[in-house]
Amino acid sequence: MFKRISTSAAHGDPDLLVGLDLGTTKVSVVVAERESRTGEAQIIGIGHAPSSGIRKGLIVNLDQAVRSVQSAICDAENMVGLELKEVTVAFSGSEVxxxxxxxxxxxxxxxxxxxxxxxxxxxxxxxxxxxxxxxxxxxxxxxxxxxxxxxxxxxxxxxxxxxxxxxxxxxxxxxTAVLQNVLNCVERAGLEVNGLVIKPLASALGMLSKEESMAGAVAVDVGGGTTGVAVFSDGRPKHLAVIPVGGDHITNDVASVLKMPLSKAEEIKKEVSLFEGAESAEDVLEFDVRGRSYSCRVVDVVEVIRCRLEELYSVLIRREISDLSPSMMSAGVVMCGGVAKTSDIEVLVSELLDMPARVSLPLDHDRMPPSRNGVEFVSAAGIIRYMIERERNPFRFMEPHLDSIRRQGHGRGIMEEPRPRVNPRVSSGGGLGDLWEKIRRYVDELF
Ligand SMILES: Nc1ncnc2c1ncn2[C@@H]1O[C@H](COP(=O)(O)OP(=O)(O)O)[C@@H](O)[C@H]1O
Ligand SMILES: [Mg+2]
CATH class of the missing domain: 3.30.1490.110 (Dna Ligase; domain 1)
Structure with a gap:
């Protein structure tokens, strides 16, 4: 049966809430502190690191994924000056x-x-x-x-x-294997998992205003390898889905159709606007990569990006929402994730789905560190909102007992002892670092 979760961590600091977002492009860690007076959470830091070993939201190389989690945690720990022990993890994966x-x-x-x-x-x-x-x-x-x-x-x-x-x-x-791999990865990185959340739910909580979630809105998070869809109305999630298509497909399309290296395609797609003015549309981009010359027309780049976005919104996302009545989505589409940075995407999406569309920063963006408060951090910030809601109303988003997940299936590899994690503030070269390590060992022995 499902457990109702108390977020006050048994081993971690009960006033600290930590969310870990396992993305295809980056792993993000958001740290919030609970204000004792109001019970509200205040984000105090965000760390991130490039993802490796994660494709289309799924872990495909455990060791690489573990290292990405560790680097993101180190980054966050350095920012907040605290050791992080327990996390609630947001993840994706196509078979949701x-x-x-x-x-x-x-x-x-x-x-x-x-x-x-x-x-x-x-x-x-x-x-x-x-x-x-x-x-x-x-x-x-x-x-x-x-x-x-x-x-x-x-x-x-x-x-x-x-x-x-x-x-x-x-x-x-x-x-179940997807859940086990997520648990295994995060625990191997030296962390305890106190909850799991499907990413589209975290993203929706991270950006929909109260009015939108009451009136009805489609929250769309387009990351590197997946697109999360969550339809909210009357303040409740009515449908959740993950589509295995994201911004990396756009990059691949640009590279393969216009015959250029992936790195250049990634760079160029971020620069163009979907509604490029008539003069600049005819521009030809010329560049050299490793001694080879390339050229392409801006209008062709835009066409390739539009094709993929049309498939994503008009076919794949539309399929997810086609059974829902339009009155359940009267506030329209609200978008986040790296791909939402595509210039003029809201104009295109509004045309494609025939409903209002806007791009959203995290609801908490003005309390998040500058340069780490953009659309690509909505899902991470949403984990904290998820944790707070889960705590306030234990029946709202019930999760399974993680032990029961660990026990299912063969379990091989899943139950391995977590590897000790290197404390990023402890230098290995003697001095204060050694002293700190000795004190820690002494305290560990005492208890
Ligand atoms: N300015 C931009 N314009 C278009 N696409 C972008 C832009 N910035 C990032 N992206 C794309 O967003 C995707 C990454 O989204 P993000 O939400 O950061 O990652 P994750 O998959 O880890 O959730 C990548 O495919 C990247 O190319
Ligand atoms: Mg993302």
Missing amino acids: KSIRSKGMVSLGRSPRPVMQLDVERVIEAAQTEVSVPQNQSILHAIPVEYFLDGHGGIDDPSGMTGMRLEIDLQSVIVP
Whole structure:
């Protein structure tokens, strides 16, 4: 059964919230401090490092991925001057399914208040309706709406009176091996995992305003290898998906169609605007790479980028939202992730999907370090919002017991002892570093 999570870390600092975003392009670490008076979290640092060993959101080389996590953690630790021990991890991966099911429990023959146990029972009843394929696990169980004696729209039924409690539950299902690889990677990097979140959910929480999530909006996060889609309405996630297409496909298209090296394609695609003015569109770019000369027309670069974005939005994203009524998306599309930096993307997307579109910074951007508060850090910042929400309302985004995930399947490699991590503030060359190490060992022995 699902656990309700207390974020106050057993081993880490209860006032510190740490999110780790495993991206295809970069691994980011966001550190927030809880203000004891308000309970709100204040982001105090963000570290990041280029990803290696992660493709289309999936770990494909464990050792490389472990090293990327360690570098990102070191970067964040250096920024905040604290050792980070426990993290909630956001990850992607292409085989994510979001399934809705209904559950119902009787409260008795005469009306009585709903107790916590009833909420647990109704969630369990809805879960038994979900057929989880072999080798897959439910990552999130998200109550979408409760009904009491047939009346819907109830956000939290606790304490309300009735005779029959029903639920509309959304379950997010992912391959168990994907979860195990994420746990294995992060634990091998020397960290404890206190929660997992699917990336599109973190991104949506990181950028949708309250009004948008109530009115209905499609949150789209286009990273390097994947695109996350989350539809929110009435303040709740109604659908979540990951599409295995991202900005790296655009780079590959530009490189292969216009016959240039990948590094140059990556550079050029970031410079052009999708609605290039008539004069500059005819411009020809000429450049040399390793002694070879290349040239291409700006208009052709734009055409290649547009083709891929059209496929992504008009076919793949549209497919994800086609079953939902337009009234559930009246606030339109809100975009983040590196690809959202494409100049004029909101104009194109608005045309393609025939709804309003905007590019969003993290909701917390003015409290984030400058140069680390852009669209590509929305998902990382969203992990902190996820952690706070999860703590305030334990039934909101339930996660499985991580031990049960570790135990499933063959488990080989997963249960390995975490490797000791080098403390980035401890230099190996004697001096204060050695002294600090001795003190640590002494304290470890004491306890
Ligand atoms: N200015 C830009 N214009 C277009 N694409 C960009 C720009 N900056 C970054 N990108 C693309 O965004 C993708 C990385 O997105 P990001 O959200 O940072 O990564 P991750 O995959 O780790 O979540 C890459 O494909 C990169 O080429
Ligand atoms: Mg991203």
